[in-house]
Amino acid sequence: MLKVGQLLKFVSDLNPQNTPTRLSFYNFLKGFPHADDVLTPELIETFFAYCMDYPHWASNKQQLGHEVQFLLENFNAFYQQKFDLAPIRFPQHTQIVEIEQASDLIDAVSSYIKTISKEGDKFRVLPDQNKRVVAILLRADKSLEVRTFDKKFTIRHGALEPLRSDLVLYYTPELELSAHNTHKIEVAPYITAQFRVVKDKITGVLLRGYVFQKLLEMKNEPLQDQTRVLFPIKRLEQFFLDRRTDPYYQDLISQLERTAALIQQGDAEALKWANIILGKADTALENIFLGDKLMTLLARDVRHALGEHNRKNISSSSALSSDILIAQQLPEADEECLKIAPLKEFDLTN
The missing domain is CATH 1.10.150 (DNA polymerase; domain 1)
Incomplete structure (x- = not known):
């Protein structure tokens, strides 16, 4: 062959x-x-x-x-x-057909998912942003497939079929990215990532544009560091993962809590990394955990702790400046005292 x-x-x-x-x-x-x-x-x-x-x-x-x-x-x-x-x-x-109505798109994707489902499989089709839908397919063996579709379909043998049907993330029954499958997702408009994940290390490529130019190549690198791929994955995981069990979410929450507490205690190291942690939290809130109340509250706590620390520093600096000014004036006051004291002593002797 x-x-x-x-x-x-x-x-x-x-x-x-x-x-x-x-x-x-x-x-x-x-x-x-x-x-x-x-x-x-x-x-x-x-x-x-x-x-x-x-x-x-x-x-x-x-x-x-x-x-x-x-x-x-x-x-x-x-x-x-x-x-x-x-x-x-x-x-x-x-022939390409674009489905404009969200309800029709969900119905068309549901019909397609039925054709690739087997006995014992279960699925849900949910609306996503930008007229896309996400299909969560739970296989009989408890493995999971997360498929994304846009509004473009083609007609094959008289039936509607998604134009691109290979945008899939594969998960084990333990809800970890499968090491035995090749994953593919669209990470941004007209940028597609194909990769494999083994022990939280990612290997793959990002191709961009209508000539499929290689934008990025990843070779056994930590998934956590590849935010171009990590964030789109985490966005899709919101459809089926409880945030309370998401290690990435829990780690970020823990960092925010710890940073706020250490700043309140005056820890110098915490002051150095606070803005880095806040940057990570803001990015996560914008790209993954949209509107998450707990993370928003903890980020606010860190900012408040930083503000209090800065205000105390300003107050301390002002007090120190006053002390310095007074200290600078003391020699003149002493000289005046020296001039007056002998006169009083003179009066007393008379």
């Missing part, structure tokens, strides 16, 4: 920078699948689905489809027709 790496080399030898279509195809093959993966029609259709999500390619789908088809036909001829192109639906034959 042919591998992705063979197609990647074939495209590379054709100077992919010469055309946007070829460059997009090359970057996609290099960024998402592994070179040793089996080359399948589904992978080619996934590339087209990603392209059609961009207005540029949606407006130029004829050019996109014809150029990739010509490229694949030449690749297939080079490898003695070992890659079957017949199952591939090219973009010039694809």
Whole structure:
């Protein structure tokens, strides 16, 4: 069977920078699948689905489809027709439907989830921001899949099907990111992350734009440090995780509580890291735990403690300045006393 790496080399030898279509195809093959993966029609259709999500390619789908088809036909001829192109639906034959009503979008996603569910599975479909929906699919073995969908659908065999159906986070029954699956999410408009997580270390890439430019590559790095990926994950986890059991949330709450207490005790180190902790809390409140009352209250406590500390310092500085001023005036007062004292003594002797 042919591998992705063979197609990647074939495209590379054709100077992919010469055309946007070829460059997009090359970057996609290099960024998402592994070179040793089996080359399948589904992978080619996934590339087209990603392209059609961009207005540029949606407006130029004829050019996109014809150029990739010509490229694949030449690749297939080079490898003695070992890659079957017949199952591939090219973009010039694809119809895109955008569902505007939120209730219709939820119904369409629910219908799709039913087609991929098995006996014993349960699911919920919930509205998200920006006309997106999130599907929480609980498998019979208690593992969890968190799938995100936008309003773009295509028609396949007479039924609506999400244009992009591979944006999924996989969780173990213990609600930890699975180390046995490849995860994929959209971390920002037109920026997609694909990664694996093993022992809280992340390896993967971020691809951006309609030519799938590599924006960031992560190699066995702490997930906590990769906020571009961590924050979108945490936002999705709000749909099914209790914050009281979320280690990231609990750690941040603990840091805020400890910082406020130490500042009140006058701890110098706490004063140094307080603004860092506040920055983390503000970012979390804006991007993950939107409007969380406890975190908002604790952040306010830290700010209040900082304010009290600064006011005390200002008061102490003012008092010290007054003492210094008085001390500076004392020599003059002593000289006056020295001038007066002998006169009194003189009067007494007389």
